[in-house]
Amino acid sequence: MKPPQVLREGTKKTIFVNFMDLCKTMHRQAEHVMAFLLAELGTTGSRDGQQRLICKGRFLPKVFEGVLRRYMTEYVMCVGCKSSDDILSKENRMFFLRCQQCGSARSVAPIKAGFVARIEKA
Ligand SMILES: [Zn+2]
Incomplete structure (x- = not known):
């Protein structure tokens, strides 16, 4: 699997650039991977028009790799x-x-429902 490509946006956001690519590599739905990832990171996030994942907070590529x-x-x-x-x-x-x-x-195990609810609000 390719390593996560991560960009920082300002001081409060982290952009996971090749998120969709990695979902495709794993043959998993982006929604499911995203729910897990955000639950593990304990943050909220959303996908932008380029299918990148924007996470609230600052995270190192290593952290994404560990969660994946x-x-x-x-x-x-x-x-x-x-x-x-x-x-x-x-x-x-x-x-x-x-x-x-x-x-x-x-x-x-199902992904914790509480976190899914938080994603919908974000
Ligand atoms: Zn088998």
Whole structure:
């Protein structure tokens, strides 16, 4: 995976430039990745017209990388065969990760609802 490209805007905002690229690399919906990322960073944010992610606060590229790594472990990678070729689906209000390589499935933790509500307000 490519490293996050991060720009600072003024003193209060951080722009995650290649956010969409990384979502595509992981085959995940931007909304889901964004909800996780903002919850982990404990901040709010939104996407701009160029599909960049604007986060409130100052964060180093290293921080984004660490959060994405946790996202990969939790929501992308198969624990059985370490493949990232799997599908995240929602069934009965639960999220399941199904591996396309070895066929194993596991449930994953939902992203905290409180943070989702905060994103909608932002
Ligand atoms: Zn697998």
